[in-house]
Amino acid sequence: MNELAGASLRALPQVHRLLELGQGHELTAHPHNAVVAALRQALEEARTALRRGEAGPVLPGALLDRAHALLRAGQGPSLGRVVNATGIVLHTNLGRAPLAPAAAAAAMAAAGYCNLEFDMAAGERGSRTAGIEPLLRALTGAEAGLAVNNCAAAVLLALSGLAAGGEVVVSRGELVEIGGGFRIPDVIQQGGARLVEVGTTNKTRLDDYARAVTPATRVLLKVHQSNFRMTGFTEETPLRELAGLARERGLLLVHDLGSGALTGLRLGGRPPEVTVQDSIAAGVDAVAFSGDKLLGGPQSGLLAGRAAAIDILRRHPLLRALRLDKLTLAALEATLRLHRDGGTVPALAMMNQAPAALQARADRLAALLGPHARPEPTTGFAGGGTLPDAGIPSMGVGLRVDGPERVKAALRDGSPPVIARVADGRVLLDMLTVGDDEVPEVAAAVQRALAA
Numbered sequence: 001m002n003e004l005a006g007a008s009l010r011a012l013p014q015v016h017r018l019l020e021l022g023q024g025h026e027l028t029a030h031p032h033n034a035v036v037a038a039l040r041q042a043l044e045e046a047r048t049a050l051r052r053g054e055a056g057p058v059l060p061g062a063l064l065d066r067a068h069a070l071l072r073a074g075q076g077p078s079l080g081r082v083v084n085a086t087g088i089v090l091h092t093n094l095g096r097a098p099l100a101p102a103a104a105a106a107a108m109a110a111a112g113y114c115n116l117e118f119d120m121a122a123g124e125r126g127s128r129t130a131g132i133e134p135l136l137r138a139l140t141g142a143e144a145g146l147a148v149n150n151c152a153a154a155v156l157l158a159l160s161g162l163a164a165g166g167e168v169v170v171s172r173g174e175l176v177e178i179g180g181g182f183r184i185p186d187v188i189q190q191g192g193a194r195l196v197e198v199g200t201t202n203k204t205r206l207d208d209y210a211r212a213v214t215p216a217t218r219v220l221l222k223v224h225q226s227n228f229r230m231t232g233f234t235e236e237t238p239l240r241e242l243a244g245l246a247r248e249r250g251l252l253l254v255h256d257l258g259s260g261a262l263t264g265l266r267l268g269g270r271p272p273e274v275t276v277q278d279s280i281a282a283g284v285d286a287v288a289f290s291g292d293k294l295l296g297g298p299q300s301g302l303l304a305g306r307a308a309a310i311d312i313l314r315r316h317p318l319l320r321a322l323r324l325d326k327l328t329l330a331a332l333e334a335t336l337r338l339h340r341d342g343g344t345v346p347a348l349a350m351m352n353q354a355p356a357a358l359q360a361r362a363d364r365l366a367a368l369l370g371p372h373a374r375p376e377p378t379t380g381f382a383g384g385g386t387l388p389d390a391g392i393p394s395m396g397v398g399l400r401v402d403g404p405e406r407v408k409a410a411l412r413d414g415s416p417p418v419i420a421r422v423a424d425g426r427v428l429l430d431m432l433t434v435g436d437d438e439v440p441e442v443a444a445a446v447q448r449a450l451a452a
């Protein structure tokens with residue numbers, strides 16, 4: 001740090017001096033505590049800049065303006081709507097599944113007082129998942145169901161309730177990390193059980209499981225590989241065979257299915273996803289799956305299975321820490337109703353759009369944008385760690401502009417923010433995840449970003 005910077009640091013006004021100088025400044029319309037905090041932050045920024053030898057606001061007027069800008073920026077809610085032009089339907093960073101209007105409305109309707117734990121017929125205390133359970137049973141064919149905070153919580157609860165103090169047998173090919181540090185071996189340990197690995201990375205046969213069973217074994221665990229795909233010389237043991245072994249040896253079979261498809265989604269020529277119904281029909285004791293992946297609902301984790309197993313989990317003390325709040329429960333119930341009644345679940349509808357609809361949307365956006373914008377084929381994805389290698393043929397609009405990264409950042413900075421990607425030197429707006437009603441907004445956002 002040079003002498004000049006040192007002198008400037010000492011010359012920075014103190015907060016109380018800035019407050020005096022700021023009398024009458026627009027800043028003072030904000031609550032006093034917030035003004036003081038913003039002035040402190042503006043001063044701290046100025047000190048950091050001076051120490052680094054950079055230019056920054058140091059004069060009182062500039063510091064007051066900077067504090068005012070900080071206050072205004074901090075005023076809006078930090079969580080807000082964005083336009084998803086990435087082509088990734090279940091984008092974990094963008095809130096995974098967009099809720100159906102009926103699900104959002106159900107959450108709104110439960111926002112005030114609601115019968116969360118109140119049995120309306122009896123006029124006494126009821127169960128908070130009473131609305132979800134019959135739907136889960138009807139949709140999956142299971143004897144019982146339960147809902148918790150997310151699929152990670154569902155797996156933790158299942159292992160804590162069904163395997164604690166004993167051994168859990170898992171294939172070496174399924175000791176996966178799902179993302180965000182959710183690793184199967186860690187969850188087993190956290191559930192108070194001991195992991196017994198069987199088979200090899202690429203092949204695990206029924207006999208491998210059978211030979212690993214000891215008097216301490218409680219659970220056979222099957223994990224969906226979700227976010228990666230093994231090809232070539234591979235073999236996994238079918239659920240049905242594992243269920244047979246579990247029955248024979250008096251063990252429980254737990255299935256971490258993850259994505260939670262209720263319909264046999266077939267994307268990119270792959271075999272259809274294993275559904276929750278398949279898992280139940282194969283004879284698992286409990287299957288865990290996410291509410292906000294292929295189910296298309298709010299963040300939640302569902303458990304379905306035999307009544308004997310689910311009832312143990314329903315009484316487990318951990319359930320209290322993992323339970324859902326009223327807004328999520330309302331949205332989840334509404335989403336399950338849509339599945340039951342054949343209604344539109346937005347995430348699934350996006351994955352199954354007709355090519356002509358995608359083409360028309362891309363053409364419309366490109367026409368609004370002019371000559372530097374061109375419709376082009378793209379590849380979208382289900383996302384959320386589901387179907388990692390199954391691209392969804394889509395259409396996008398490519399913007400051939402100078403400084404594509406700058407334009408992408410300007411789009412993110414707009415209102416509403418538009419989240420795009422840059423590939424091969426162009427900005428790409430994928431129409432798979434953009435609604436027809438969002439096209440004019442995206443066009444206006446692009447015009448503003450190009451002018452910025």
Ligand SMILES: *Cc1c(COP(=O)(O)O)cnc(C)c1O
Pocket residue numbers: 150151152153155178182223224225226227256257258259289290291292300301384385
């Ligand atoms: C995604 C996934 C999870 C975690 O689900 P969350 O709902 O995000 O907690 C767990 N297991 C598998 C197999 C998954 O695919």
